[in-house]
Amino acid sequence: MTRWTKLTLFALLLAMVLVLAACGGATEPTEEPGETEEPAETEEPAEEPVEHEPVVILQGVDMDNMDPYQGQTLSSTNIHLHVFESLTDRDANMETQPMLATEWGIISDDNRTWEFKLREDVVFQNGDPMNADAVVFSFERLDEMIQAGVDADNHTHAILDMESIVAVDEYTVHLTTNSPNPVVPQIVNSMWILSPNVLADVSFEDATRLAPVGTGPYKLIEWIPDEYVKMEAWEDYRDGAPAVKEIMWRPVPETATRIAEVKAGGSNLIVNVPPDLVDDVNSHSGVEVRTVAGGRRIIIGIGHGRNPRHPALEDKRVRQAMNYAFDAEGMFESLLGGLGEPAGTIVNPPNSNPDIKPYPYDPDMAAELLDEAGWTLNTDTGIREKDGEKLSLVFHTPDGRYIQDRNMAQVIASDLEAVGFEIDLQVVEWSIFISMAANQGAGFGDLHLIGSGTSFTWMDIAFFAAESGSNRVGFENERFEELYAELSQEFDTDRQRELLWELEDIVREEAPCIFTWFQVDIYAASDRLDWQPRADERIRMTEATLR
Numbered sequence: 001m002t003r004w005t006k007l008t009l010f011a012l013l014l015a016m017v018l019v020l021a022a023c024g025g026a027t028e029p030t031e032e033p034g035e036t037e038e039p040a041e042t043e044e045p046a047e048e049p050v051e052h053e054p055v056v057i058l059q060g061v062d063m064d065n066m067d068p069y070q071g072q073t074l075s076s077t078n079i080h081l082h083v084f085e086s087l088t089d090r091d092a093n094m095e096t097q098p099m100l101a102t103e104w105g106i107i108s109d110d111n112r113t114w115e116f117k118l119r120e121d122v123v124f125q126n127g128d129p130m131n132a133d134a135v136v137f138s139f140e141r142l143d144e145m146i147q148a149g150v151d152a153d154n155h156t157h158a159i160l161d162m163e164s165i166v167a168v169d170e171y172t173v174h175l176t177t178n179s180p181n182p183v184v185p186q187i188v189n190s191m192w193i194l195s196p197n198v199l200a201d202v203s204f205e206d207a208t209r210l211a212p213v214g215t216g217p218y219k220l221i222e223w224i225p226d227e228y229v230k231m232e233a234w235e236d237y238r239d240g241a242p243a244v245k246e247i248m249w250r251p252v253p254e255t256a257t258r259i260a261e262v263k264a265g266g267s268n269l270i271v272n273v274p275p276d277l278v279d280d281v282n283s284h285s286g287v288e289v290r291t292v293a294g295g296r297r298i299i300i301g302i303g304h305g306r307n308p309r310h311p312a313l314e315d316k317r318v319r320q321a322m323n324y325a326f327d328a329e330g331m332f333e334s335l336l337g338g339l340g341e342p343a344g345t346i347v348n349p350p351n352s353n354p355d356i357k358p359y360p361y362d363p364d365m366a367a368e369l370l371d372e373a374g375w376t377l378n379t380d381t382g383i384r385e386k387d388g389e390k391l392s393l394v395f396h397t398p399d400g401r402y403i404q405d406r407n408m409a410q411v412i413a414s415d416l417e418a419v420g421f422e423i424d425l426q427v428v429e430w431s432i433f434i435s436m437a438a439n440q441g442a443g444f445g446d447l448h449l450i451g452s453g454t455s456f457t458w459m460d461i462a463f464f465a466a467e468s469g470s471n472r473v474g475f476e477n478e479r480f481e482e483l484y485a486e487l488s489q490e491f492d493t494d495r496q497r498e499l500l501w502e503l504e505d506i507v508r509e510e511a512p513c514i515f516t517w518f519q520v521d522i523y524a525a526s527d528r529l530d531w532q533p534r535a536d537e538r539i540r541m542t543e544a545t546l547r
Contacts, residue, residue, distance in 0.1 A: 402519060
């Protein structure tokens with residue numbers, strides 16, 4: 001019996017015990033009106049109300065580590081954002097709002113220096129002051145991590161492009177970028193503010209295991225890797241303690257186990273409900289499916305360029321053929337219940353180029369392109385060859401991190417095999433998979449299925465910038481880099497759009513990936529939890545209450 005099966009049975013037994021206890025309570029004799037006496041001082045205190053029971057959230061994978069700058073997944077971010085805060089934040093409509101900063105703006109003629117004014121009523125959970133020194137320490141610490149080769153948040157670091165940051169006074173900082181950067185207020189919402197007193201003398205390695213101390217509304221109480229993360233509301237939080245007093249985060253990769261637990265009452269919220277099971281979950285009393293059109297791009301990365309793999313993948317005709325071979329509509333019907341639409345770009349609407357269409361399913365065109373590239377079909381084996389080398393690729397996929405990820409990879413592998421590829425599909429446990437993704441995907445094979453979140457700005461296109469940590473395929477294109485460099489410094493929104501749309505055209509033509517879809521996020525929640533999902537996948541219990 002697996003550990004998760006045991007936990008599911010435990011949840012069922014616990015639910016039965018609670019029901020029996022409730023039934024037993026109903027048989028107690030009641031007093032007549034007017035006969036109630038005042039309780040004696042020695043009487044046991046009343047039981048805690050239901051609101052103080054932990055809210056149990058099941059994600060597909062575990063938190064990576066305690067250091068928010070070394071976390072590699074949204075599952076980690078969902079936990080960290082309850083403990084740490086940033087200068088700015090996104091509201092439920094994905095608009096940038098103040099958080100630890102009260103205001104900001106450009107103060108230099110060259111558009112490179114930003115001033116941030118800080119809140120003056122914020123302290124860390126250990127009593128340390130949150131001030132300009134803490135902000136400078138946090139930003140410089142990430143820079144030091146990158147310079148030291150630590151696998152940190154290099155995507156944020158690359159887009160921020162910071163030259164320097166200085167404390168002007170106790171509650172004012174000046175941040176200067178190497179070139180004009182119009183998205184500074186948006187990108188700093190991923191820069192968590194840390195206490196220098198806690199981390200200044202701690203190595204980057206040790207920080208992955210050190211109990212975190214932030215300014216956020218929850219304290220992290222305990223982390224048992226692969227088991228659970230427990231956190232409790234910080235009663236001294238400046239805006240008042242949140243309504244949900246205790247949260248238990250558990251990693252449960254198996255979809256069936258997550259669904260069984262939420263049905264049994266062993267959890268209050270689960271992620272990644274498969275579309276074909278929505279009706280089944282919704283029909284269960286006390287459980288409700290909640291969906292939102294998310295921004296996560298799911299792609300099949302194709303290793304080439306600066307991240308070379310099989311030599312065939314250097315030819316864009318082969319990469320285009322892979323897109324033509326993918327039966328997106330068939331996958332949507334078989335796996336996704338018709339939910340969502342095929343993608344032809346990695347940029348989320350409304351910023352994406354409306355003229356870009358997904359690659360159509362055309363296996364004949366795929367075969368024609370492969371023939372043109374010199375990869376001809378061996379009719380005896382059904383595998384294409386060139387100069388004695390087989391068109392044989394290794395394909396890595398996680399299982400449980402994204403909706404139907406493993407099944408989606410199997411469908412795409414089958415589509416590729418139908419036009420003459422030989423695919424070795426390898427399902428990798430998430431903790432190993434995410435380590436393979438480090439250093440721009442250095443550990444991946446020829447193909448990999450991966451998802452990437454969004455900033456809800458034109459920065460989506462940074463996914464394929466040469467220096468981006470998300471560019472795990474090795475894509476490098478001279479014209480792309482020229483246009484991206486211009487876009488990165490452009491403040492005029494009309495010109496931004498022109499540049500972005502041309503960049504999207506380049507990406508579609510060069511086909512550095514198989515475009516699949518923008519994931520529709522599907523959760524299941526108990527009717528005890530009053531909570532609505534967000535398009536950025538951030539699960540915030542500060543936005544939840546208990547019924």
